[in-house]
Amino acid sequence: MAEPVAERGAHTRRWLEAATSPAGLFVSAVAVLSLFPVTSVIRDPDFWWHLRAGQLILAKGALLGTDPFTYTAASHAWTMHEWLTEVLFALMQRAGGLGLIVLVLSVVTWAGVMLILARAAMRAPHRFVLGAGLLLGVLAGYPIWGPRAQMLTFVFATLTLFLIERHLARGGRSVWWLVPVFLLWSNLHSGFVIGLGFIALVCAAEVAGRRLRMPDGADLRRVRTLAFVLLACTAVTLVNPNGPGILLYALQTQTSAAQQSLILEWHSPDFHDWVVLPFGVMMLSLAALAAYNRRMRARDAALAVATVALALQSVRHIALFVAAATPVWIDQASIALQRVRPTRPGVRAKRLPSLRFRASVGVLLAAVLVAAYAGGRLAPAMRVQPGSSVYAQEFPVAAVRWLAQAPHPLRIFNQYGEGGYIADQLSARGDKVFIFGDAALMGDQLLYSYAAVEAVQPTWDSIIRGAGTDVVLFDASTPLADVLAQAPDWKLEYRDSLSVIYAPRDRLAALQLPPSVGVQGR
C-alpha cells in the first residue's frame, strides 16, 4: 500500500511544480482575475420580472397560468420555462437580498469559466497559451457577463461540453451525469436546447469526421454511448411543469422574426463597439490558427463553426461561443506554438526558485487578487439596492416612486426594457405595464404594436389609447417623448433626467395623479 501513497505524493509535487511555475502562476492569476468581469450590479432588465414572478409563484404555491403584469397580454398562457430560477431568485432575495443573488450568479458564471479551463487543460496545452486563451475568452464574453438567468445556460453548457470531452477522451460513466443535469437545466432555463444541440452536433461530427478521416477522432463506442445519453437527456427534459411544450417554446424564441428584429440582445454584434472587438479577435484568430495548423478534430470544428454562426446572429450567443470555442482556441494556439517553437529535448529548463518560495508567492498573489476582487468589485455590487442611484441611471427609479403615490392602480405604457422593473416595483399595487421582457409571452403581434409606437408610426396614438393606457412612462431622449411634447392632447406630468410621464388631458381629472414634478411652462 506504500507505493500508491508515494505515487500520489509525486503526483501532487508535479502538480505543485507546474502550478507554481511562471506559466502556472499566470494561469492562476487569469483564473482569479476572471472573477472581475463576471461580477457586476444587475443590468439585465429581465431580472426584475423574474424576481417578481418567483415571489408570486411562492405566494401562490403554483405556476402562474397567465401573465399577471400587463394589461395587454393578460389572457396569454404563460410557459414559465424559468420557473425554478425565478423561485430561487425569490428565495435568495428573501434570505440575503439582491446581494446574495449577485454573489451566487457571479460564482456560477465563474464556475463556467473554470469548467472551460478544465476542458481546455485536458489536452495538456502550453500553460501560457492556456492562460492567454482563457483571458481572451473572458474578454470576448464581456458584453454578456453579469447577474442574469442566461448565465445558468452558460454554466450548464460548459459542464455539458466538459463531460462530453471527458467521456470521449477517457470513457467511464461520468457522462451519465448529464441526465440529471438536463433535468435541472430544463427547469431553470430554456437554453437547455442548446445543450441537446451540442451533444447531437458532437455525435454527428465524430461520425462524419471518421468518414472524412479527420484527426484524433473518438472511439465510436463512446460516441454511441453519447447518443444514448442524448436520448435520455431529451427524455428527462420533458419532466417539467410545461411538459413537451418546453421544446417548442425554445424553438419559437429562436425563430420569431419579431423578437430577432426588435430586441437588441438578439441583434448581430456591432463591430464598431469596442466591447465586441475581443470576440472578433478571438473568432478571426481561431480561423487563422486553424488555417495555419491544418489539424483540428471534427467535434472542435463543428462546435466552433456552429457557435460562430450563433454568435454572429445574436450578441447574446457570444457566451455560447466562449463556452464552446475557448478550449478549441487554446488547443489550436498550443499546436501553433509547438510548430513555431518546438520543445527541444535536452535543453535544460531555466532554474527557478524553490517550490516553497514559489508556492508562497502563488498563495500571496491569489490572496491579494481575491481581496481586491472582494473589496473592489463584489462588495460594492452586492450593496446596491433596487431604489439606488446606480439603478436610477438605467431604470426609471424616481418615476416609479412618483407613480406609486397615485391613489389608484394605473395602466402604464412603458419602454420594453423597463417593463420588468416597473412590474417588480408596482405590480403589488395593481399597476399594469404595456409590455415586458418575456417576448414569447407577449407574442409577435404585441411586439409589433409596441415597435410601431416606439418608432412613432402614424398609428402610435391610437395604439396607446386603444389599449386603455392611463400614462406613458418613457425615456426622455426618444422620438416618442419628443412627439408627445408637441402633442396638444397629452400633458407632461413628470420629468427627470432619464424619464418623462405623459397623461391624456381628457383623463387627467379621473386619474388623480400626484402633483407634477420637473414640469415647467405647459
Place this chain on the structure above:
Amino acid sequence: MRVIPSAELEAERRAARFSRIAWLAGAALLMLVVTVQPLRDTDVWWHLALGKLITAHGIPPQEPFSFLVAAHGWIGQQWLYEVLLAGLIGAGGPGAASVVMGVLACAALAIAVLAVPRNARVPGAWLAVAVVLSGLVFGQLVGVRGQVITLLGAAIVLFVLARWREGRVAAVWFLPPLFLLWANLHAGFIVGLLLAGAALVMATPVAPAVTLSRRPLALALGGAVLATLINPAGSWLYGYVAETFANPTLTQVVTEWMSPDFHNVWLRVFEGEAVLLVVLWVTGGGPDRFHALLAFAALIASLQSQRNVSLFAVVAAPQVALYGWRSWQAHVAPRLHRGPRRGPGPTRTTLTAAALVAVAAAAGATVLPTITPAAAASFEASRYPKTAVDYLLRNFEGQRVYTPDTWGGYLAYRVEGTQWGRVVFLYDETAIFGDAALQRYLDVHLLRPDWLTVLTQESIGVAIVGDMSQEASALHVARWRAACHDSASSSTVFWSPGVAPPSSGLPSAGGSTPAC
C-alpha cells in the same frame, strides 16, 4: 502504349480551353441575373444630377443642391463616373445603365477568378463555382453604383498581381493607367493601392522557379500613386477618403456602413463563403501567406461595414477556386474510380456550346423584362416619391424641402436644371456636408428635442416623407397639413402652417388626403 499524335493533342488542348472559357462565361452570364438591377441605390440620383450638371457647366466648386452650408468644397471624386452615367442614361435610359453596370460586376468576378495561378490548372467548373458563390454574396451590393468600378479595379489589380507573382513583370505597367482612370471614377482606388502595397511587402512567387522582382512593382505602384493625383481635386482626394472613413456619424446612420446583420439570408451566404474559404485552406494544403492576408483584411473590413462584403467576395473568388480545386484533388479525386482519361471530344464541345447558349438565353429572358423603360419607370415610381415630387414641382415652387437623406438625391435629380435653386436638405455625400450638417439633419430625422426648431430655422416649408415614418407622425402632431398622398411610393407631401397653400388649392378639410 499508344502514342497520341500532336494534332490530336492540340485539338484536345483547344477543346479543354474552350470548356474552361465556357464554364467561366456561363457562370458570369448566369450572374447577370443577380447583377443587372434597376436604379436601387439611392445615391444614383445625385450622381446622375451631378453628371448632367458637370456636362453642362463643369465641376461645381461647392455642393450644388443643398441649402445647408457644407463643411468642405466639392470634391469631384466620381466626376467621370457621373458624366458617363448621365451620358449612358441620356442615350439608352436606365436600362442601359443597369446592363452596363451588371456586365461590369460580372466582369469583375470573371477577372478575379482568373487571378488563380496558371500552373494550378484550375478547371473551369471550379472557376464557375467560385463566380456563382461570390456573385450570390455580392449581389445585394452591386447594381448601378460607383462601387462596382472599385470591384472591377480590385479584380484587375488581383489579376495583375497574380501574373507578376508568376514572373510576368510587364503586367505591372498596366497599373498606372488603371489608377489614373480609377481615381477619376471612384474613391475606392485606395483599395487597389493597398492590394498592390501588400503584395510588394508580403507576396512570394507562385513557384520556386520564379524570381520575384519587386522593383518594377514598386515603380509601377509609385507611378500609380502619382497617377491618382491627376484628378480635379488633386491630392485633396486623399483628404476626402480620410474624411469619409473618419466620420463617426456615418457608421451610425447609413446602414451600409454598419456591421452586417446576419439575420439577412444574403449575409449568411457571405458567412458561408468565409467559413468555406477557411475549410478549403485547411483541406487544400494551407493558404498562401498573401492570400490569407488579403482574405483576413477583407473579412475584417466586412465585419466593420457590410458594404465591404462585396470586396470580400472579389478577394475570395480566386481563392475558393484555387483551394477548392486543391482540396478536391487531395481528398475527393483519389477516391473516385475513373476509367481512362478522355479529352473533350467534338460531341462534348458541342454540348458545352449548347449549354452556354441555353444559359445565355435563360439569363437574357430573365433580365430583359427588368430593363425596359416601362419597368424602370414603374420601379422609380414605387421606390422614389416620383408623383409626390411632380406635385411639389407644380405647387410649391422654390420652397425648401425636407426629405429623408435617402430621397434627398432623388429630389436633387428632379430639381437639377430647373430654376428652383438650393431646395434639398441633405443627401448621402456626408464627407462633403461634414458632421455638423449631418447632425442638423439627424435632429429632424431622429426627432431630437429641437427637431421643430431646426425646420423653422432652416425655413423649410414642405416635407416629403414616408407614410409610416416617424417624421410623418411628428409633422401631423405639429399641425403641418398633408397636401397629397403618393400611393405608389407610400409617401405624403406636407406643408408648414407658415407657407402659402398649394397653388392647386387646399385639400378638402376633414377629408382624406388627396392623391398627388
